[in-house]
Structures are given as C-alpha cells and as structure tokens.
Amino acid sequence: MSKKSAGTPISQYGEFGLIDYLTKNIQHKNESTIKGVGDDAAILDYKSKQIVVTTDLLLEGIHFNLMYVPLKHLGYKAVVVNLSDVYAMNAIPKQITVSIGISSKFTVEAIDEIYQGIYLACEKYNVDLVGGDTSSSLTGLTISITAIGEVEKGKVVYRNTAKENDLICVTGRLGAAFMGLQVLEREKEVFAKNPDLQPELDHYKTLLESQLKPEARKDIIEWFAKEKIIPTSMMDISDGLSSELIHICTQSKVGCKVFEERIPIDEVTAKMASEIHIEPLVAALNGGEDYELLFTCNISNHDKLKENAAISIIGHICEQEEGINIIGRAGNIIPVKAQGWNSLMDEK
Numbered sequence: 587m588s589k590k591s592a593g594t595p596i597s598q599y600g601e602f603g604l605i606d607y608l609t610k611n612i613q614h615k616n617e618s619t620i621k622g623v624g625d626d627a628a629i630l631d632y633k634s635k636q637i638v639v640t641t642d643l644l645l646e647g648i649h650f651n652l653m654y655v656p657l658k659h660l661g662y663k664a665v666v667v668n669l670s671d672v673y674a675m676n677a678i679p680k681q682i683t684v685s686i687g688i689s690s691k692f693t694v695e696a697i698d699e700i701y702q703g704i705y706l707a708c709e710k711y712n713v714d715l716v717g718g719d720t721s722s723s724l725t726g727l728t729i730s731i732t733a734i735g736e737v738e739k740g741k742v743v744y745r746n747t748a749k750e751n752d753l754i755c756v757t758g759r760l761g762a763a764f765m766g767l768q769v770l771e772r773e774k775e776v777f778a779k780n781p782d783l784q785p786e787l788d789h790y791k792t793l794l795e796s797q798l799k800p801e802a803r804k805d806i807i808e809w810f811a812k813e814k815i816i817p818t819s820m821m822d823i824s825d826g827l828s829s830e831l832i833h834i835c836t837q838s839k840v841g842c843k844v845f846e847e848r849i850p851i852d853e854v855t856a857k858m859a860s861e862i863h864i865e866p867l868v869a870a871l872n873g874g875e876d877y878e879l880l881f882t883c884n885i886s887n888h889d890k891l892k893e894n895a896a897i898s899i900i901g902h903i904c905e906q907e908e909g910i911n912i913i914g915r916a917g918n919i920i921p922v923k924a925q926g927w928n929s930l931m932d933e934k
C-alpha cells in the first residue's frame with residue numbers, strides 16, 4: 587500500500603500552493619503548446635491539423651482500488667488510457683489536463699506520487715500537462731484526465747468504416763490485464779486472511795504490469811505513418827475483444843469471422859486462466875483493459891502487416907448477414923454476443 591498515514595496535510599499548502607507545488611517544474615515539449623498552467627485557460631495552436639479531444643473519469647472504488655494500486659501507477663495509467671483513445675483515432679496526443687478531487691485522507695506526498703506517475707507518462711509519450719482543476723472531495727479520490735491530440739486531415743480513422751473483405755488485426759496479446767486483476771484480487775483475499783504471508787508475485791509480473799502499468803500503442807500509430815498504412819477502421823481494446831468487435835461491425839454495418847487459433851494470448855495469461863478455471867479465450871474476449879488496438883485494413887496491406895511481430899491478423903470482415911462470429915479450433919461457429927462471458931460458457 588502506498589497511501590501514507592503520516593505526511594503533510596493538504597491544508598498546509600492550500601489549493602494554490604498545492605497546484606504550484608505540483609506544476610512548478612513543467613517544461614513544454616510541443617510546438618502546439620502556447621500557454622499551459624497559470625492562466626484561466628491553456629492556449630494551443632494546431633495550425634491546419636485536426637484536433638482530437640477525449641476525456642476519462644476515474645473514481646476510487648469504481649475504477650481503481652487503493653488497496654492494491656500504487657498511486658504512481660494510478661497516475662501513469664490514468665494518462666495512458668486517455669492517450670490510447672487518441673492513438674485509436676490514428677492521432678498523436680500532445681497535451682493533457684488533469685482534474686483531481688482529493689478527500690482528507692490524502693497527504694501532499696500522496697498526491698505528489700500520483701503526479702510522479704502522470705509526469706512519467708507525459709515524458710514517455712511526449713505530452714504536455716497544460717492545466718486542470720483541484721478540489722476537495724467528500725467521497726474519495728477522483729481523477730479526470732482530458733487528452734488533446736492532432737491528426738492530418740484525411741488520416742483520422744473511425745470505428746464505422748470497416749469494409750467487406752478487410753483484414754481484422756489486433757496488436758499485442760490479449761487477456762493479460764484481466765488476469766493481472768485476478769492475481770491482485772486473489773492476493774488481496776489471501777492477505778485479508780493472513781497478513782503475515784508475503785505474496786509470491788514474481789511469476790505473474792507480466793500480468794501485473796499489464797493491469798497496473800499498461801502502455802498505449804504509440805509505436806503502432808508511428809509505424810502506420812512510416813508504412814503509409816491507413817486502417818479502414820480502428821478502436822482501442824478497453825472492454826474486451828468481443829465488445830469491440832461488436833462496436834466495429836455494428837457501426838460499420840458488416841459482419842466478421844475471427845479465428846480462435848489466431849487470437850494472441852501469452853503463456854502466462856493462459857496459465858493463470860487455467861489456475862482459476864477460466865478458458866484463456868474467455869479472458870482474451872471479455873477481459874478488457876488491454877489497451878491494445880483492434881483495426882481493420884485493406885487486404886493490399888497484408889504483407890506489411892504480416893512482417894510486424896506486434897500485429898496479429900485474426901480474421902476478416904464479411905457481409906452483415908453472416909453475423910459476428912468466432913470460428914473455433916474445430917471449425918465450430920461461436921456467435922459473439924455483448925455479454926459474451928456467459929453465452930460463450932454456455933456454448934462450450
């Protein structure tokens with residue numbers, strides 16, 4: 587637990603003192619940032635580019651549990667999940683604003699830890715923190731982050747433009763973040779029963795990292811630009827592959843065939859899934875929080891996509907009438923449903 591019981595009370599700094607303390611070292615990295623923290627509003631200059639804006643709200647007890655999420659990781663992840671949404675439009679994030687509601691149990695040091703994570707993500711993804719808001723809260727910690735980015739006209743990629751015969755691709759490996767959460771939940775219960783027991787978490791390191799410190803696919807968006815590939819549709823995988831396939835297919839008015847054997851799942855994810863008696867496929871389809879990209883591409887890009895080890899071609903788009911289906915290893919057809927977890931279990 588990284589919450590500190592002893593430390594500097596926020597009241598010692600006051601609102602303005604705290605904002606100053608948290609933002610005094612900011613140095614802007616992007617040309618488009620004209621004015622950041624310190625006035626009534628930030629000023630940005632995007633010249634002829636289109637601007638992408640996205641926001642996320644994180645509430646203690648709903649989106650994160652401070653029992654097992656270190657504050658620095660929380661700050662990092664809060665930024666990354668927003669940047670992932672910007673990348674999913676084929677855009678490059680440039681600025682964020684951060685608004686926080688702080689309950690009285692938090693000290694200046696605790697908020698500083700959150701900001702260390704926020705600044706680490708800003709460094710890694712070359713993003714400027716240009717503003718925010720600060721308030722006390724009666725109901726725990728709240729963090730809301732808004733990300734702003736740019737995209738050249740004509741290069742933005744929506745969810746509703748997948749075309750028949752397009753290839754369906756995903757980046758990375760799926761289900762790891764969900765399995766990481768299962769590890770944390772399990773350890774929390776063990777700890778509650780026996781606080782002296784030190785958890786053995788080394789083996790699950792990759793799963794915990796996926797859950798606590800996910801990364802957004804900046805590399806893939808840069809690779810698209812280098813290879814002059816513009817996907818026909820794209821979104822990030824925040825709720826699980828099933829749900830995202832349904833979004834793309836429904837909004838694009840198409841169907842799809844995704845092949846079970848091609849869905850990328852790593853060994854540690856599969857092992858943890860079997861330990862807790864879940865089909866690895868179920869974790870990959872319904873787990874969520876992977877922050878990988880799901881995209882469709884014209885088949886003319888096949889050879890380039892094949893060469894990129896971070897990308898798996900998992901199926902193709904077909905006519906809407908054919909439905910949204912996964913083809914199992916035995917050739918069996920598994921319809922993808924919104925509540926895929928249960929329906930998939932029933933199918934087996």
Ligand code: ADP
Nearest residue numbers: 605622623624625626684685686717718719720
């Ligand atoms: P206002 O009274 O206009 O809301 P504030 O005093 O809240 O202004 O904010 C002063 C400056 O500090 C603004 O530039 C604002 O964007 C920035 N700011 C406020 N809170 C935060 C925060 N938690 N993180 C980063 N910047 C912040």
Ligand code: MG
Nearest residue numbers: 718719720721
């Ligand atoms: Mg304010």
